[in-house]
Amino acid sequence: MAYHVKVIPPSGRARIHEASCKFCRDGQGMENQDKGTGPTYWQPPYPVPGFPTIAEAKRYVLSLGSRYIDTQGSVHTA
Numbered sequence: 001m002a003y004h005v006k007v008i009p010p011s012g013r014a015r016i017h018e019a020s021c022k023f024c025r026d027g028q029g030m031e032n033q034d035k036g037t038g039p040t041y042w043q044p045p046y047p048v049p050g051f052p053t054i055a056e057a058k059r060y061v062l063s064l065g066s067r068y069i070d071t072q073g074s075v076h077t078a
């Protein structure tokens with residue numbers, strides 16, 4: 001299982017998604033949406049493989065700074 005982080009700077013949110021999530025799709029985002037333009041982005045971006053562990057994904061979220069605190073630790077698996 002790989003993990004990608006969706007980063008939404010305007011709202012100070014960063015959420016970890018499993019690569020298999022239908023909203024994440026290995027960092028591609030939803031079809032016809034979320035092309036990586038604008039202020040939000042996936043890390044790593046498609047086609048870069050996701051973080052191999054939740055721990056590494058969380059480390060990335062922490063590296064974003066204390067502004068990104070509201071969704072730390074919640075993993076989206078839908």
Ligand SMILES: [Zn+2]
Binds near residue numbers: 024076078
């Ligand atoms: Zn998701």
